[in-house]
Amino acid sequence: MEESVDAAELQAFLTREFPQVAEDFIVEAVGEECVIRLRVADRHLRPGGTVSGPTMFALADVGIYLAILHRLGPVALAVTTNCSMDFMRKPEAGRDLIAHVRLLKLGRVLAVGDVLIYSEGGTAPVARASMTYSIPPREKPDPAKSDPAKPEAARA
Amino acid sequence: MEESVDAAELQAFLTREFPQVAEDFIVEAVGEECVIRLRVADRHLRPGGTVSGPTMFALADVGIYLAILHRLGPVALAVTTNCSMDFMRKPEAGRDLIAHVRLLKLGRVLAVGDVLIYSEGGTAPVARASMTYSIPPREKPDPAKSDPAKPEAARA
Amino acid sequence: MEESVDAAELQAFLTREFPQVAEDFIVEAVGEECVIRLRVADRHLRPGGTVSGPTMFALADVGIYLAILHRLGPVALAVTTNCSMDFMRKPEAGRDLIAHVRLLKLGRVLAVGDVLIYSEGGTAPVARASMTYSIPPREKPDPAKSDPAKPEAARA
């Protein structure tokens, strides 16, 4: 059975597992659509005040990852195997970015998510992304098998 | 006519225009294939010692950008409009990443480049990327039009 | 100014310009979201009864193309420059495919659209696609410039 992890648990998971980037991201809402905020800071900017491409990639990647954990629980060690992004508009200077994430598939071995990224308050998306994650085999409730989850996931 | 910009000029351009990331990247070779090294540091890592996805995105993005500037000269303000990446293997801990970049198209309005990323010394690619850049209109040698290049590029 | 082309006009455009494939596609609705039906026939199938990948590509490509024409009018000669697709589930045998298309950007030179494809009656998408089109320069209302639109579009 799948469990559901709420926004506060996801935020705590980020802080615990990804301390170097956790403060950048705020889990605003979870559900059919998950909403993740990127608190834009100077280190995310490029000349001209635009948010860098790697920063938008990171937002999409974290957003879909959290949407998967929302469904599978915080033990999953999914790894990104594929990404496609369209950068469509220049983000507005001095505004946070808001990612709206949907899971399109949560299969046994692959999950696919879809993201639209907006400047806060904007109505036209600045970027679109879809990403595939490889889901490691999930342990069955077999009491004879007590190996802890491995701390490192090799890419599929 | 297209001019050709050598490795030292590209490195100087990075340092001048992107001081916040320039020290991460070394232009190792330019030509039909451009080779860019990412000096992997702690800030690029994720738990387990793997290089983060955004870092590999940044390497691919910078690599194709430099390959375009190698052909067009350092004034161009190309912006990324599309990216697709496959993350195929876990980078080896403690090794730099080496990007091998080819330009597949350098058109009037769009350029497309292709990248394979390896751990230094490795023979199997850890990631593949292709990216499209929008090329801003290039000024013709019209003496009546003397506006300087705009310092900010809007996404196409 | 942009004009809006209705479903019947788009259907007539398909029949006139793409007679070899027009009977495959039905424009079911246009608007913020355009809905295009693929009438699945034996020639679209692969062994096992699944709809072929090229057929789903064609549906996504036609769908976004029509969504652009809905906004720009039937004279536009947009060409596909980029596509990314995720094939997530096997289409159900003996059912039509229904594409739900949104335009995410309609810029001066590039348009980006997004598609979810369902088996008719299904609730989980079988495929997702996003595509970029290059928009040829649109004629301005300049009476001194009377060149007709070129009948053939080179890829950007």
Place this chain on the structure above:
Amino acid sequence: MEESVDAAELQAFLTREFPQVAEDFIVEAVGEECVIRLRVADRHLRPGGTVSGPTMFALADVGIYLAILHRLGPVALAVTTNCSMDFMRKPEAGRDLIAHVRLLKLGRVLAVGDVLIYSEGGTAPVARASMTYSIPPREKPDPAKSDPAKPEAARA
């Protein structure tokens, strides 16, 4: 261990399993790089004489599929899960298309291939594609588990 399937065997496999499209494709070479020819016919064309997008998708898809079978043997039932393509130039009228295919990864569950498509005799690629395939579980040569008809032991 992996076996290697030669060009004639791949051609025979195509004819046997995909009779509706087999005559379109010719396996010209296999090895580190596989070369597949698309015999362009009227049914592949769009107005203006260009080869249709779905046709180029089909060539890339078949090309990577055959490159996988070259390595795994003709029994594999890999399915495409992801595709990204860039359409960069208009194919030349009246020429076949030639796909040059490399496998970048052949993992336990995922394979990734990369294609450049040229008009025959051309030096600049008309399109680029990368595709991911999901590889179904392969039977291991486990003598204790060699009778698929044998009922499984009672589950724990």
